[in-house]
Amino acid sequence: MSALIDVILPVFIVLGFGYISVWSGYFSDALVDALMKFTQAFAIPCLLFLAISSLDLAQNFHAPLLFSYYAGAILCFFIGMIGTRLIFGRDWEDCVAIGFVGMFSNSVLLGLPITERAYGAGALEANFAIIALNAPVCYTFGITAMEIARNRGGSIGALPAKVFKAVFKNALIVAIGAGFFVNLTHLPIPAVMTDALSLVARAALPAALFGLGGVLVRYKPEGDMPTILFIVGVSLLVQPAITYTLAPIFQLSNAELRSAVITGAVAPGINAYVFADMYGRARRVAASAVLIGTGVTILTMWGWLAILP
Secondary structure, eight states: HHHHHHHHHHHHHHHHHHHHHHTTSOOOHHHHHHHHHHHHIIHHHHHHHHHHTTTTTHHHHOHHHHHHHHHHHHHHHHHHHHHHHHOOOOHHHHHHHHHHHHHHHIIIIIIIHHHHHOOOGGGHHHHHHHHHHHHHHHHHHHHHHHHHHHHHTTTTTHHHHHHHHHHHOOHHHHHHHHHHHHHHHOOOOOHHHHHHHHHHHHHOOOOOHHHHHHHHOOOOOOTTTHHHHHHHHHIIHHHHHHHHHHHHTTTOOOOHHHHHHHHHHBBBHHHHHHHHHTTTSSSHHHHHHHHHHHHHHHHHHHHHHHHHH
């Protein structure tokens, strides 16, 4: 339990810095919006590009592992989206954004350190394989679903072009694609460029957390708490349960099972809010789910670690 607190407490502190800075007036809403723009359009893409361009694809990609994890993630997207529609009566665009919250786990800030603390640094290979595909799979899926929802009543023939344009104008997807291109072609990158990208990448996660803390000042959970608790439950309980159930069917090793379940069992990541903010839908739910889910992870993760081999 103390290890989990050591991992999660710094996340809350950085969020708190952002919240207090805006609440006190030291940072304006405009500054926070600019900071989030920097993280979404520049810093996080640099982080993803560097991670994927240097990943050992042949060693880390194992189809049963990825299917076990992403089957749970995608099913939870549909559970979150349809459940939000049927239970809370939200419009379809909101439902897609909330479903994305249930799908996108905080695989880097929480998944990596919890796995390392529980099982050692050598247990992270499967985590990295999941992380490499997390943004491209989830963003492509989420953007496609959102464009379908927004296209209701429009031309079906025009939909593929709209989806293609929305996917490939997203800086995160472009960075991921560029990373795979460099990795597969072994294209050399000058060391000075790698160093520059690394400097920006190191700012990505703390800046995004600080910005999210500032965003929470304007998106308080009043009125949306049942929806927030619903999608947090889907994220922390249903997603890892699906992966845990599929693991013996696909004969995952104990190391793969641990990485997949822990990654699925952590709170929604900052990209859950990034996606909602990108479309201007369900931002209050997404921001609050990241905060509340991160805190509740202390309790739910203790349970998952107890049942894992």
